[in-house]
Amino acid sequence: MKSQPIKQFIDHHFRHFNAATLKDAAQSYVKHLESGGKMMIALGGAMSTAELGVSLAEMIRQDKVHAISCTGANLEEDIFNLVAHNYYKRVPHYRELSADDEIALYKSHLNRVTDTCIPEEEAMRRIERAILKEWMEADRKKERFFPHEFIWKVIQSAKLEPYYQIDPKDSWVLAALEKKIFMVVPGWEDSTLGNMYAAHCLLGEIKDPLTVKTGIEYMMALAQYYLETTKNHSLGLFQIGGGISGDFPICVVPMLHQDMKQENVPLWGYFCQISDATTSYGSYSGATPNEKITWGKLSKDTHKFMIESDATIVAPLIFSYVLES
Incomplete structure (x- = not known):
């Protein structure tokens, strides 16, 4: 069979069930952009360790993504991979590992x-040493920055460049810095660097724990971004995985409406979630998009999609479709 562009392949072959939803979501993403809309990506799960930057970075560079909400793990793991890729160990038979096998990985300082x-030393500790200097310097000067801004400071210092082990164009964090896109990293404390930061505060090396700005401040910044952006553009949310990276940004709309009593604030103009959680009771990740109507997040007219599949398969396909459109 003659090879086809991905867009053409999807348009022809993806006709039913989750495949059809993938195609519908991709086509709607394209229409949203063509009509002048903007898009925020919510990055959950372990997408950076899955090297989603290979496709996401190009989406950012080509203005197909305008804002990012990600977990602290996804923020740091993109940079871990950037500087330590050659030291990573793939375990294709991971389903067959025994507890003793896991202990052997632990003793080798390999976090699965x-x-x-x-690899702990080449990835986590290398970044810790670089960012600790930025934390301590800001603390000394009584300056405060967001978690992603500290990462950007480390990158801009060029201290990590000698350690780059992948093509920098495949790092979505570098692309986000290049384009200066808006970012929020809710729940950053629940990350490796967040744990390290807490440890250095407890050790007294950082005097003020608020040297790194908080999630509440991220929500305040997001509210301002949402109001400013939606003056002229519909804003969509493309959510990869579940959890806080998606729940956090989508809540900004009911906050503006219900808590700040803002009038005429547009609801989200597009919503798609890739989830491996089946529709279930009491689950945010498995909730159908229509449930969000009752919370004042989406309207009945918002284009809404739920793709129940593996994001490491679905997201690159949709991104490639959008890039080819």
Whole structure:
């Protein structure tokens, strides 16, 4: 069979069930952009360790993504991979590992994420040493910055460049810095660097724990961004995985409406979630998009999609479709 562009392949072959929803979501994403809309990506799960930057970075560079909400793990793991890729260990037989096998990985300072092990020294400790200097310097000057701004400071210092082990164009964090896109990192404390930061505060090396700005301040910044952006553009949310990276940004609309009593604030203009959680009772990740109507997040007319599949398969396909459109 003659090879086809991905867009053409999807348009022809993806006709029913989750495949059809993938195609519908991709086509709607394109129409949203063509009509002047903007898009925020919510990045949950272990997408950076899955090297989603290979496709996401190009989406950012080509203005197909205008804002990012991500977990602290996704923020840091993109940079871990940037400087330590050659030291990662893939374990394709991870389903067969015994507890003793896991202990052996632990003793080798290899932290497993499904089939991929992140090396502690070459990735985590290398970034810790670089960012600790930025934390301590800001603390000394009584300056405060967001978690992603500290990452950007480290990158801009060029101190990590000698350690780059992938093509920098495949790092979505570098692309986000290049384009200066808006970012929020809710719940950053629940990350490796967040734990390290807490430790250095407890050790007294950082005097003020608020040297790194908080999630509340991220929500305040997001509210301002949402109001400013939606003056002239519809804003969509493309959510990869569940959890706080998606729940946090989508809540800004009911906050503006119900808590700040703002009038005429547009609801989200597009919504798609890739989830491996089946529709269920009491689950945010498994809730159908229509449930969000009752919370004042989406309207009945918002284009809404739920793709129940593996994001490491679905997201690159949709991104490629959008880039080819």
